[in-house]
Amino acid sequence: xxxxxxxxxxxxxxxxxxxxxxxxxxxxxxxxxxxxxxxxxxxxxxxxxxxxxxxxxxxxxxxxxxxxxxxxxxxxxxxxxxxxxxxxxxxxxxxxxxxxxxxxxxxxxxxxxxxxxxxxxxxxxxxxxxxxxxxx
Amino acid sequence: xxxxxxxxxxxxxxxxxxxxxxxxxxxxxxxxxxxxxxxxxxxxxxxxxxxxxxxxxxxxxxxxxxxxxxxxxxxxxxxxxxxxxxxxxxxxxxxxxxxxxxxxxxxxxxxxxxxxxxxxxxxxxxxxxxxxxxxx
DNA sequence: TATTACCCTATCGGCTTAGTAGATTAATTG
DNA sequence: CAATTAATCTACTAAGCCGATAGGGTAATA
Numbered sequence: 483x484x485x486x487x488x489x490x491x492x493x494x495x496x497x498x499x500x501x502x503x504x505x506x507x508x509x510x511x512x513x514x515x516x517x518x519x520x521x522x523x524x525x526x527x528x529x530x531x532x533x534x535x536x537x538x539x540x541x542x543x544x545x546x547x548x549x550x551x552x553x554x555x556x557x558x559x560x561x562x563x564x565x566x567x568x569x570x571x572x573x574x575x576x577x578x579x580x581x582x583x584x585x586x587x588x589x590x591x592x593x594x595x596x597x598x599x600x601x602x603x604x605x606x607x608x609x610x611x612x613x614x615x616x617x618x
Numbered sequence: 619x620x621x622x623x624x625x626x627x628x629x630x631x632x633x634x635x636x637x638x639x640x641x642x643x644x645x646x647x648x649x650x651x652x653x654x655x656x657x658x659x660x661x662x663x664x665x666x667x668x669x670x671x672x673x674x675x676x677x678x679x680x681x682x683x684x685x686x687x688x689x690x691x692x693x694x695x696x697x698x699x700x701x702x703x704x705x706x707x708x709x710x711x712x713x714x715x716x717x718x719x720x721x722x723x724x725x726x727x728x729x730x731x732x733x734x735x736x737x738x739x740x741x742x743x744x745x746x747x748x749x750x751x752x753x754x
Numbered sequence: 755t756a757t758t759a760c761c762c763t764a765t766c767g768g769c770t771t772a773g774t775a776g777a778t779t780a781a782t783t784g
Numbered sequence: 785c786a787a788t789t790a791a792t793c794t795a796c797t798a799a800g801c802c803g804a805t806a807g808g809g810t811a812a813t814a
Contacts, residue, residue: 483703483706483707484706484707484729484733485801485802485803486802486803487802487803489707489729492728492729492732493727493728493729496728508758508759508760509759509760510759516720517719517720517721517722518720519803519804519805521804521805521806522803522804522805524760524761525761525762527760528760528761528762531760538759538760538761539759539760539812539813540758540759540760540761540810540811540812540813541757541758541759541760541811541812541813541814542757542758542759542812542813542814543758543759543812543813543814544758544759544760544811544812544813545759545760546760557732570619570620571619571620571625583653584652584653584654585653586653591629592628592629592632592752592753593620593625593628593629593752595752596628596693596743596747596752597620599743599747600740600743600744603739603740603742603743604736604739604740606739607732607735607736607739608736611732611735616728616729616731616732617728621770621771621772622771622772623771623772644789644790644791645790645791646790655772655773655774657773657774657775658772658773658774660791660792663791664791664792664793667791674790674791674792675781675782675790675791676779676780676781676782676789676790676791676792677780677781677782677783677788677789677790677791678781678782678783678788678789678790679781679782679783679789679790680780680781680782680789680790680791681790681791682791
């Protein structure tokens, strides 16, 4: 399941990227327009800022703005920051690997192979889709 | 995330499908061999039985056995029974569709389109992989 | 210097997951 | 028939996560 966190984050990023001018967008503006709890959205945008996708400006006329070019914001990186691993199971995750405690031998595991396939196909989509593709 | 339920279920199915003879396999045998809590595995196998993939026999020499041919057990159906929707988000699910409460217009949603792509690529894998492929 | 709006910490209810316990039912075997 | 075996059913629980909320703190701008 895609968490609301990720869903809201993607919607917010899209909203910001759609701005003609490069003026900062306020949290409350996005929250209202996209039907998202303002306080919750706050924490999400903060996460995206720490990740380096967004920048922020305080005070009057402040808000959040895009730091990178939408073409350079890959879905794979956004997904990893907000959702966590792209793989369905830790033992096939590239960035969040963890050994299964019930599997003595990964290579002999029937589930393992299947999950690698799924991971690769998802990864291909997320790597080849950028924020710019979402704007359309 | 793939739930342990699904993971255990797949492992159990593989275990049963690997049996040379078609004699029923007992829960405890699978549980020990695959390091799964016996009682938990019980409920999983019961679910698979209700779905029509497995049959069971009580009493001495009883256990669970495969009803269908491994080639006819598609991963997509097993996934749906154990894991639920294959889609990452209900609004793009084919079998478990639900409207988003925050989206006024699905077709205008940037997340929607992305999630359809992911669903389709996963579905293709799950549809084209059967239990027979896992045995190898 | 007042206002605006980001920043941080803490908390909470509700839900799901994984696992446990115990009693019951049905089939086989002696 | 009786004893054994193993599936079936019901109920419960501990732990963890998610989404949301509350309230105050801090920095920049006009």
